[in-house]
Amino acid sequence: MITSTIENYIKQIYLQQQENKSKLLPMGRLAAAMHVVPGTATAMVKTLADSGLVEYEPRSGIRLTHGGEQLALHVLRRHRVLESFLVEVLGLDWSEVHEEAETLEHAVSDKVLERMDLLLNRPQFDPHGDPIPTAKGQIKKIRLVPLTDLKPGHATIIARVADQDPAFLQFAEKNGLLPGVALTLIERDEQADSVQVRLQEKITVTLGGKAAEKILVRMATG
Template sequence: MASPAADDYLKTVYAHTEWQPAPITPSQLAAKLGIAPSSVTEMVKKLAASGLVSHVPYGAVRLTDAGEKRALAMVRRHRLIETWLVREFDYAWDEVHDEAEVLEHTISDRLLEGIDARLGRPRYDPHGDAIPDASGSVTREPFVLLADAAPGHTGRVLRVDDRDPELLRALEAAGLGIGGEVAVLADGVRIAGADVELPAGAAEVVWLSA
């Protein structure tokens, strides 16, 4: 199963449970990848036969130990490339996801190691997602989804989902960025001392320190 498509599946399964506990279903996997459910069913069968995922018909898809190891390697590639593009080439945080999707399958391990070293071995990418180290170890602090944070909670922005570039731009325009402090109000948030009404959907894509 040495193929970019298989790597994309494994990476997506891993990312789904990184910030919430529920395992991914085949229909969710199809939606995230933009692929027909029938195609997902066939690929999941192949991944299961290769020992990379566990799956029962109509049930959730879970990574095996071997699948998680391979997924972490791809996640490391993707997030290091995103960080590299932002720091070295002045890409904005809403521009790097699609570029990294292409490059992660093409660069050598030697170049990846060089990028990691040049960047000072960063622990987080531009969206706050943890970058696994070369051994696959990940460091992540306790978090809470903004939608689940009670009024009165104050925390640093740990992570913003990167799949909607337009929403990323709107959040940046509202003054929200990784590491910034956000106070949760009953009808919005307070950023840098100003009450802000975030764009629709923001509460579902922003994670704060717990």
């Protein structure tokens, strides 16, 4: 039986693997991401391996099987459609929907999710700019870079805010740093560790390097 714990592990392995696709995911990194001690993560991974969801090489790490990846994409689809529904239909703030979706993603049926998706007009991205996998388990791959990679004068569009922390999301919203907003890099000051940008060709915002790392943009517009 697929429990919510299994779904959370599989989702986390998928998300961690996205950051470094070539290598096996080290057990220590998974344990840290799940906020458990390594022994707990190892025991769980053995169960996942027995269910055919992951391949586990002791002392090297973990990788999702095709079945594991399909499950991860299914959970992410539920999570991201739910977040969109909570913002677009129920009017919740985008800073508070992640926690709600963490619970609901394990409870919502395919039937209810399909109706939500239809009502939302089948969105391709959630409110934070994360791509929503299709019901068939396909996901859009778009190359994004952090603001800190841009050169002065570079004009692009904010694609994603890569932090689910409510305080950071509120900060981003207050400053107009939202997915879909046009942005031009004005200056990157390495010494001050700050980045100055212009939004929608009128508002100028200065960000610290750490915050700028979490604002992801498309390398090219269009």
